[in-house]
Amino acid sequence: MHVVILAEFASPSGGAEKVAVESARGLAEAGLRVTYVQGVAGPVDPLLDHRNLTRICLDLPDVWARNPVAAAVAGIWHARAARALSDAIGGMARAPDVVHVHQWTRSLSPGIFPVLLATGAPVALTLHDYFLACPNGVYYRFDTAEPCALAPMSAACILAPCDARSRLHKLVRVARTAAARRAVSGRGLHVVHVCDASRARMGAMLGGYGLTHHRIDNPVRVAPGAPAAPERGDAVAYVGRLTREKGADLVAAAAREAGLTALLVGTGPLEAELRAMPHVEMLGWQAPEAVQAVLRRRARALAAPSRWFETGPLTVYEALAAGIPVVASDRSGAAEKVLDGTSGFVVPPELAALSAAFVRLADDARVAAMGRAAHGRFWAAPMTIARHAEASAALYAGLLRTRRDAMQHA
Structure with missing residues (x-):
């Protein structure tokens, strides 16, 4: 063929x-x-x-x-x-x-x-x-x-x-x-x-x-491996273009309310605005291998709070494959791969809902269990x-x- x-x-x-x-x-x-x-x-x-x-x-x-x-x-x-x-x-x-x-x-x-x-x-x-x-x-x-x-x-x-x-x-x-x-x-x-x-x-x-x-x-594009240890992470990560429709500003604001660091990987029109906010660490654009290394080292969860009806953001699937919990927008198609309360949280892209989910990430045992569930569920039906x-x-x-x-x- x-x-x-x-x-x-x-x-x-x-x-x-x-x-x-x-x-x-x-x-x-x-x-x-x-x-x-x-x-x-x-x-x-x-x-x-x-x-x-x-x-x-x-x-x-x-x-x-x-x-x-x-x-x-x-x-x-x-x-x-x-x-x-x-x-x-x-x-x-x-x-x-x-x-x-x-x-x-x-x-x-x-x-x-x-x-x-x-x-x-x-x-x-x-x-x-x-x-x-x-x-x-x-x-x-x-x-x-x-x-x-x-x-x-x-x-x-x-x-x-x-x-x-x-x-x-x-x-x-x-x-x-x-x-x-x-x-x-x-x-x-x-x-x-x-x-x-x-x-x-x-x-x-x-x-x-x-x-x-x-x-x-x-x-x-992932290979099987041991799950990450998200309970050791110190930040909520966002990976993607820094725009309002993708919710980059929501991640920064919700992390501040929850007392966490927002680790932002990417570039975009909101860069200057986000850089000036407290509790924000900007890494700019990173190669895919570097992104994975950063997530495994720093992320308690990946946040993807899209305001638009995003179809299938790959970063969500990559995080789940690594054993990192995901906080996903209920408007995103990728949310169907997140089991709410088990491998992450599915919430509306609103500040109160997102910050409440981030607060729950303070529990190390919960985050560890979610990471294991994310990894297990992904590799049970891998999107390779x-x-x-x-x-x-x-x-x-x-x-x-x-x-x-x-x-x-x-």
Whole structure:
């Protein structure tokens, strides 16, 4: 089987491309032929170096790094990207049996979908975000700092000043979402959800477009090992971009109320504000190996109090795999992997609830028991790269069987 993986980048700077890279590697190690197609030139993760894996770079610009008019046009429908992708697929020694898309909004645009669907191969799109339904991609109102309750692409949605940048930027994104919906409607696109909550929410948003929905956990790049000893930690850790929608400010404020140190790993627009707060220790960006070492040494728990309906933040799974309790937002899809009161706490992303959970982390015996439970529950059903590849390969085989049966009965 020849699988084409399509993403914007070949080196992880966020969760979606990390999943794309790790999925490609896992499939290659499982014996499948994999072609990894990246939109934008840049660093290449060593995981993509494998005898069963070929990499193609389309050498496209990041649309948002261009002048505003060119960015708007390319963001809505990037004709050059469509041509480059068509040429790349046409030049492959073997036609793809399955195409799996992980990213499409930074260099590719909705223009890629007609090209992919015209190949005749089943096309899957992992929904790491909400862009296929929601113009700003996160189903969150940046103007009111709360989750959105509007029907995506309704008149109220189009008029809402919810974008993180500007009203004009929102209108460009509205046009892009409309173009994407037209490009995939009724064309047999398969969408893959990374959590149960996202499947339920997005299924309701995207009804009537002829999509087929599937569910596969994100992979986590971890190896079996002894659990951490979180009861020895001295801080509550936060790992990720320092933004309000991800709740970095909540971690800092709740840690202060609970008398704990907030250990913040990452960078972002709230950096200066958070650095000035008491009980905060800033580590900046860290390589994945360094993050794991810091968590094992310092963290009593990992906090992930997302205000938006985050789909599947990998940091939650990585903490659980290490035997570190997690305090997760009840709006996050990753919360479904946390057993409230046993392997961590699931709370609303509010200061009082979060600080109350942090206070309970003062009990060493409780934290130790939660760490052991987190480790045991994760490894009882591990979300490893190999398991992800196995689930993905099974999905692809099923899609090919369905297509073959349909052709035989046509």
